[in-house]
Amino acid sequence: xxxxxxxxxxxxxALNFSTxxxxxxxxxxxxxxxxxxxxxxxxxxxxxxxxxxxxxxxxERRSRAIGVVVSEIANDFFSQAINGIESIAYNRxxxxxxxxxxxxxEREKVNVMHHASRSVDGLLISLSSxxxxxxxxKELHDKxxxxxxxxxxxxxxxxxxxxxNNYMGAFQATEHLIYQGFKKIAHITSAPYLSITKERLQGxxxxxxxxxxxxxxxxxxxxxxxxxxxxxxxxxxxxxxKGKNKPDAIFAAGDRITTVxxxxxxxxxxxxQVGFAGFSNIKVGDLFDPPITVVRQPAFxxxxxxxxxxIQMIESKRPVVDFETKILETELIIxxxxxxxx
Amino acid sequence: xxxxxxxxxxxxxALNFSTxxxxxxxxxxxxxxxxxxxxxxxxxxxxxxxxxxxxxxxxERRSRAIGVVVSEIANDFFSQAINGIESIAYNRxxxxxxxxxxxxxEREKVNVMHHASRSVDGLLISLSSxxxxxxxxKELHDKxxxxxxxxxxxxxxxxxxxxxNNYMGAFQATEHLIYQGFKKIAHITSAPYLSITKERLQGxxxxxxxxxxxxxxxxxxxxxxxxxxxxxxxxxxxxxxKGKNKPDAIFAAGDRITTVxxxxxxxxxxxxQVGFAGFSNIKVGDLFDPPITVVRQPAFxxxxxxxxxxIQMIESKRPVVDFETKILETELIIxxxxxxxx
DNA sequence: TATTTTTATGCAATCGTTCCCGATAACGTT
DNA sequence: AACGTTATCGGGAACGATTGCATAAAAATA
Numbered sequence: 061x062x063x064x065x066x067x068x069x070x071x072x073x074a075l076n077f078s079t080x081x082x083x084x085x086x087x088x089x090x091x092x093x094x095x096x097x098x099x100x101x102x103x104x105x106x107x108x109x110x111x112x113x114x115x116x117x118x119x120e121r122r123s124r125a126i127g128v129v130v131s132e133i134a135n136d137f138f139s140q141a142i143n144g145i146e147s148i149a150y151n152r153x154x155x156x157x158x159x160x161x162x163x164x165x166e167r168e169k170v171n172v173m174h175h176a177s178r179s180v181d182g183l184l185i186s187l188s189s190x191x192x193x194x195x196x197x198k199e200l201h202d203k204x205x206x207x208x209x210x211x212x213x214x215x216x217x218x219x220x221x222x223x224x225n226n227y228m229g230a231f232q233a234t235e236h237l238i239y240q241g242f243k244k245i246a247h248i249t250s251a252p253y254l255s256i257t258k259e260r261l262q263g264x265x266x267x268x269x270x271x272x273x274x275x276x277x278x279x280x281x282x283x284x285x286x287x288x289x290x291x292x293x294x295x296x297x298x299x300x301x302k303g304k305n306k307p308d309a310i311f312a313a314g315d316r317i318t319t320v321x322x323x324x325x326x327x328x329x330x331x332x333q334v335g336f337a338g339f340s341n342i343k344v345g346d347l348f349d350p351p352i353t354v355v356r357q358p359a360f361x362x363x364x365x366x367x368x369x370x371i372q373m374i375e376s377k378r379p380v381v382d383f384e385t386k387i388l389e390t391e392l393i394i395x396x397x398x399x400x401x402x
Numbered sequence: 403x404x405x406x407x408x409x410x411x412x413x414x415x416a417l418n419f420s421t422x423x424x425x426x427x428x429x430x431x432x433x434x435x436x437x438x439x440x441x442x443x444x445x446x447x448x449x450x451x452x453x454x455x456x457x458x459x460x461x462e463r464r465s466r467a468i469g470v471v472v473s474e475i476a477n478d479f480f481s482q483a484i485n486g487i488e489s490i491a492y493n494r495x496x497x498x499x500x501x502x503x504x505x506x507x508e509r510e511k512v513n514v515m516h517h518a519s520r521s522v523d524g525l526l527i528s529l530s531s532x533x534x535x536x537x538x539x540k541e542l543h544d545k546x547x548x549x550x551x552x553x554x555x556x557x558x559x560x561x562x563x564x565x566x567n568n569y570m571g572a573f574q575a576t577e578h579l580i581y582q583g584f585k586k587i588a589h590i591t592s593a594p595y596l597s598i599t600k601e602r603l604q605g606x607x608x609x610x611x612x613x614x615x616x617x618x619x620x621x622x623x624x625x626x627x628x629x630x631x632x633x634x635x636x637x638x639x640x641x642x643x644k645g646k647n648k649p650d651a652i653f654a655a656g657d658r659i660t661t662v663x664x665x666x667x668x669x670x671x672x673x674x675q676v677g678f679a680g681f682s683n684i685k686v687g688d689l690f691d692p693p694i695t696v697v698r699q700p701a702f703x704x705x706x707x708x709x710x711x712x713i714q715m716i717e718s719k720r721p722v723v724d725f726e727t728k729i730l731e732t733e734l735i736i737x738x739x740x741x742x743x744x
Numbered sequence: 745t746a747t748t749t750t751t752a753t754g755c756a757a758t759c760g761t762t763c764c765c766g767a768t769a770a771c772g773t774t
Numbered sequence: 775a776a777c778g779t780t781a782t783c784g785g786g787a788a789c790g791a792t793t794g795c796a797t798a799a800a801a802a803t804a
Contacts, residue, residue: 065520065545067789067790067791068790068791068792069790069791077753077754078753078754078755079754079790079791079792080753080754080755080756080791080792080793081752081753081754083790083791083792083793084753084792084793087792091751091752091753092752092753093751093752093753096752096753108541110515110518110519110520111519111790111791112460112519112520112789112790112791113519113520113521114456114459114460114465114520114521114789114790115460115759115789115790115791115792116790116791116792117456117759118454118456118457118460118758118759118760118761118789118790118791119758119759119790119791119792120759120791120792121759123456125499133475133481133484133485133488134478134481134482134484134485135481136476139475139476139477139481140476142475142476143475143476143502146475146501146502155499155501155516155521156499156500156501157467157497157498157499157500158498158499158500159488159497159498160485160488173452174497176452177452177453177454177455179455179456179497199450319685319686319689322689323686323688323689326689342686343661344661344665344684344686344690346665347661347664347665347668347690347691347694348686348689348690348691349689349690349691349692349693350691351691352689409759409760409761410760410761410762411760411761419783419784420783420784420785421760421761421762421784421785422761422762422763422783422784422785422786423782423783423784425760425761425762425763426762426763426782426783429762432781433781433782433783434781434782434783435781435782435783438782438783453760453761454759454760454761456759456760457759457760457761457762457789458760458761458762459789460759460760460761460788460789460790460791461760461761461762461763461788461789462761462762462789463789
């Protein structure tokens with residue numbers, strides 16, 4: 061069903077003016093007489109005229125919309141980040157178009173290309189765990205399409221980036237577990253290509269080193285689907301606990317991995333003895349049994365910062381060449397799950 | 403910064419064809435020779451031509467985008483519903499533009515108007531708790547703009563609607579609490595105008611009636627901001643527990659209200675004695691202490707169904723007059739929080 | 745009164761694409 | 775040989791809005 065709308069032509073016809081006069085009157089141009097302006101404005105109000113944003117987009121070669129590509133909306137970190145994105149975009153007069161990649165490289169590419177074919181003025185993206193090949197993004201960026209990476213960033217493309225201090229967050233969480241007296245701390249994390257995976261692993265390793273705990277690679281488990289598949293995490297946990305060298309604590313990386321492995325851990329017998337901490341932006345972690353220790357990322361601020369950078373790129377007259385990577389601090393929220401019980 | 407793109411004109415100029423020929427060749431028209439088609443297609447591929455969706459939108463008077471207005475993305479129910487929306491829209495070739503109303507009538511109106519000024523082909527909306535005046539939505543609908551309500555619907559506008567069986571969900575949860583032996587069941591819910599509020603209240607009341615428990619209005623507390631403001635819920639709880647007629651169980655309505663009041667309840671002394679159940683789509687309710695009993699709405703299916711209905715309206719040749727209200731069943735997930743302890 | 749200046753308005757191009765008409769040539773048909 | 779078909783392609787209007795330029799009428803000036 062087509063939706064009948066009022067155009068500037070309808071006003072012009074009804075009032076016996078040309079479209080240019082109507083257009084100028086509506087924009088309050090000085091070259092239109094007060095009387096004409098009044099007539100036009102009143103009639104426009106009466107028939108509830110709204111300018112067609114699509115026609116404007118075509119004319120001005122911009123859509124006043126920004127695209128967002130994340131792996132999943134139903135994830136506390138991302139939904140909070142989107143809130144931050146939306147808060148800035150809204151005030152600056154931009155729409156936000158959100159698409160999900162479901163941790164799939166192909167789906168991500170489709171979404172990005174769709175965005176890039178000029179339906180948005182710029183792109184905010186957090187890479188999917190399945191993404192390896194970034195050439196299409198690189199080409200887009202080289203052509204001058206504004207892109208800002210947030211959360212899951214990449215070294216391969218030089219542009220603005222915003223991320224949490226994943227290294228420090230992981231370092232602090234691991235060190236906290238060490239201070240609690242845990243000796244064999246396992247690390248469950250997502251795909252090894254991801255920036256956040258590498259940074260968090262590095263923080264974990266360096267915390268161990270600082271406290272002279274030997275780094276044992278068999279205690280690190282990668283879940284390549286970023287927690288989308290619960291079985292993957294269950295398997296990782298099972299393999300950690302089946303050998304003789306069982307961990308006494310777990311440090312998880314990522315919203316989904318944290319909650320799923322926390323849940324799976326309870327299905328294992330020795331649960332209450334195992335310390336637990338993980339990256340998560342869940343708001344109800346204090347309601348858990350036991351209350352869960354988390355590394356909280358400033359998701360809202362990350363979204364805001366990334367959006368500000370993107371809009372600055374979009375509205376810049378000349379090509380932006382001076383790129384910046386902003387790193388925001390995480391917060392370690394210590395609760396019962398990471399406490400050593402005697 | 404403008405983003406230089408390839409148009410059909412560039413191809414025409416480079417290949418010395420007219421734009422019409424190029425356009426037809428790209429669409430595979432029968433009136434273009436195979437040879438020409440091949441030349442055009444190959445060149446288009448080479449320079450990575452993508453049609454401009456904005457120009458298409460203007461020409462075809464449609465955007466192939468649907469707008470979504472919800473109160474909040476960072477809410478389990480809505481993020482799951484959006485997943486459902488996106489899953490259908492994606493397969494049907496539609497973009498999804500999401501905006502948040504933050505439970506504010508004004509913000510909702512701004513978003514709806516923005517959507518309606520032809521940047522989307524139709525609208526999916528779940529009303530905000532602050533919304534009282536629906537005249538602007540009614541006008542839009544009367545003009546033929548496709549709108550489907552989901553979750554928080556209204557009687558005032560005749561169109562397609564999708565919602566959970568809120569009445570039955572509330573009835574079952576309340577009855578479950580009654581079976582457990584609770585006698586004084588309080589009900590914490592959101593703004594009284596909302597459809598979901600009325601339906602859930604009705605289910606609560608009728609369950610009490612069925613079991614000959616007198617309905618006590620002072621046990622029902624409305625939080626008009628739908629849980630956006632934690633203090634409102636804390637106050638409601640405090641007033642419930644300060645009198646002599648303290649409730650022995652609580653039935654909460656709505657994702658946010660459920661988790662916040664569950665949390666607040668723990669701050670009160672008599673916590674472990676009070677039974678608790680509430681509407682919530684949280685995925686980690688079994689990790690709570692105690693594990694929380696919830697009425698789960700089929701959020702994903704609600705989103706899917708609403709989107710299918712909307713696209714059907716959009717693509718219908720003639721005005722749709724036969725409207726339908728689909729009601730999907732909820733699921734009562736019984737856990738420890740609603741169990742009577744002796 | 746003649747000329748210039750000001751004021752108010754219309755014309756037409758533009759953005760990228762599609763599509764209704766024509767236009768042109770190469771055929772085939774009488 | 776004249777005409778009709780068919781195959782291929784181009785011209786240009788249209789979608790809705792803006793805007794530089796032209797122009798008419800009115801006002802101001804000489």
